[in-house]
Amino acid sequence: MSFIFEVAIPVPLNQTFDYLCDQIVAVGTRIKVPFGRKIVVGVVLAIKDKSDFEKLKSVTEILDDTPILDTPMLKFLRWSANYYHHPIGEVIATALPKNLRIGKPAIIKKIIGLPLKTSEPDFQPSDEQQHAIHQIQTHLDIYHGFLLHGVTGSGKTEVYLRIAQTVLNQGKQVLVLVPEIGLTPQMVSRFEARLSTCIVSIHSQRNETQKLDAYLMAKNGTAGVVLGTRSALFAPMPNLGLIIIDEEHDTSFKQQSSFRYSARDLCFVRAQQANIPVVLGTATPSLEMLKQVMDKKITRLKLTKRASGALLPKVSLIDMRTETGNALSALLIGKMQQHLKNNKQVMLFINRRGYAPVYFCTECDWKAQCNHCDAGMIYHRHINRLKCHHCGDEQMPQQACPDCGKHTLEVLGYGTERLEETLSSHFPNTPIIRIDRDTTRRKKAFEQHLEQINSGNPCLIVGTQMLAKGHDFSNLAMVGVLDIDGGLLSNNFRGTEYLAQLLIQVSGRAGRSGEQGEVAIQTRYPEHPIFNFVLSNRYTQFAAILLKQRTQAMMPPFSQQALLCANAKNQQMAENFLRDAANLLKRIQIEGVEIWGPVANSTFKKADYYYFNLYLQSNNRKALHQMLSTFNQHTNTLKLKNKVRWYLDINPIE
Ligand code: ADP
Ligand code: ZN
Ligand code: ZN
Secondary structure, eight states: OOEEEEEEOSSSSSOOEEEEESSOOOTTOEEEEEETTEEEEEEEEEEESOOSSSSOOBOOEEOOSSOSSOHHHHHHHHHHHHHTTOOHHHHHHHHSOHHHHTTOOOOOSSOOOOOOOOOOOSSOOOHHHHHHHHHHHTTTTSOEEEEEEEOTTSOHHHHHHHHHHHHHHTTOEEEEEOOSSSHHHHHHHHHHHHOOSOEEEESTTSOHHHHHHHHHHHHTTOOSEEEESGGGGGOOOTTEEEEEEESTTOGGGBOOSSSOOBHHHHHHHHHHHHTOEEEEEESSOOHHHHHHHHTTSEEEEEEOSOTTSOOOOEEEEEETTTOOSSSSOHHHHHHHHHHHHTTOEEEEEESOOSSBSEEEETTTOOBOBOSSSSSBOEEETTTTEEEOTTTOOEEOOOSSOTTTOOSOEEEESOOHHHHHHHHHHHOTTSOEEEESTTTSOSTTHHHHHHHHHHTOOOOEEEEOGGGTSSOOOTTEEEEEEEOOHHHHTOOSTTHHHHHHHHHHHHHTTSSOSSSOOEEEEEESOTTOTHHHHHHTTOHHHHHHHHHHHHHHHTOTTSSEEEEEEEEESSHHHHHHHHHHHHHHHHHSOOTTOEEEEEEEEEEEEETTEEEEEEEEEESOHHHHHHHHHHHHHTGGGOTTTTTSEEEEEESOOO
């Protein structure tokens, strides 16, 4: 007797595939099947009586005795595939660790994350913390969303730890999501020091064996806490009792390739399906979450004071139109000297790595451009190369100008590398720690830098975005912010929201224990309205203004957006594909969905491909999704479908 399996296979096709098998298995089991000329790993989604296809091929091998995905997880993944209009096979592939995806056995190699010796803190929660803990604890058996809106250093982690402990005491598991860079080790050690349970972590610094072990320990229930970046959202946890997302506003929760999901948004779905609370912590809530609060869909819990009793830092502006000095104003240098003299640490934030962002000719204005992207080349001094930060292409810097032939080529502007060099000439006797993607490429390098900072010795820290988030450096007295003017002029409608979040987050690193810290922001636009709010730490009021603007313009979060992006080496083809797509969409008769475009992407050419966007927007989520489903069923009528690369992005953020 033969059975028919409906199987999900990781291919970019909106369909499942039927196979024959002479043996029955449970839904969620991995199997090997022939696909084209290859043998691939698929997951059984259903057992069927009959198939719409003839001449079915047979299953080659059954890989699991017990299903790798249980019914609730499959339900969650199906929901996700449906919402993001993404093939279920690729969604499942995203959810599985690589070793399971390629068919390796589901066996734990080495038990990891065993409980360490724990200790209790030497303080009691503040009234505000206690209130938050109490509110969440009275909702542990039902679905409910909480926005833990606490200023930087207000002890949000302490709240997470206490509710996690309660959930663990009930014999349930806790899932903790943190942003992509750097915060995981810090968070893991804080959890390990407090919670006497097995804690496994899933993030990019883990190797594939460790990721598989963590996954399987979550699945068999031995891991009490799973802590990880975005993809940890898909960890199987049969007794899941609580989801925590730290730094909810962080854009790294959105995956920007293949299956473009938002881990933050999907957390709500997972929590709803498991009927458990979800806690989102941040000092700078996204407008999306603030809207949820306004609509009374989630509850806001506030922590308005720093836990250590420290005041929020004093923020001031340095007007670069009147200041002398190139990257570093004399005023900023003076302030830095002051803090270093007091044996404190100072951090400078500049969101660009490399030596200098521009390599140009002073005679004719020629500029080094990437041959493959419409972007300038960034000069990197230690390797003496020009590098493209979009496609990674490298060139030797020219000696003479390719246009006018003169030897008048110079660098312009500052990146972390040049800033480090300039600082060492101003502060020859102070250690300088530079943290960016170039200095932390080596495994563990980031952790070593952090250790050095945490030793508390006076030093200068130069860093990018990687340093803006969550870190708790106790001896850091001052933060200087350089070169953020680009963000003020951004053409992304979320630009000012992101900039306000960034400025408040970076500022929040200063003066976290003891004396009040200081923040100095260098800008040529001191009259920009954003500073009124950033200087006085009134993020919420600024967000309220942005929300008002978004309502008036009917922009997200007051409407739903989807992006259809096409790219091809042939510019015309990419644009024509979107024109055809727009025509197809317009023929689908659904009211209330606006279609704009195609328009060229803000970075038009990347790695030789030309990018075009088509935007869909509606204030009716259902209508938008209906239109997209219908569109997806008819994409075979688009004749350029296989000639261009294209994807759909639901709630795009770029
Ligand atoms: P956040 O996550 O909100 O930025 P943290 O959780 O990192 O803040 O807390 C900042 C510091 O304050 C930590 O060193 C933490 O141990 C300490 N802390 C937290 N709660 C209290 C409290 N109630 N009393 C004293 N110190 C506290
Ligand atoms: Zn020239
Ligand atoms: Zn390039």
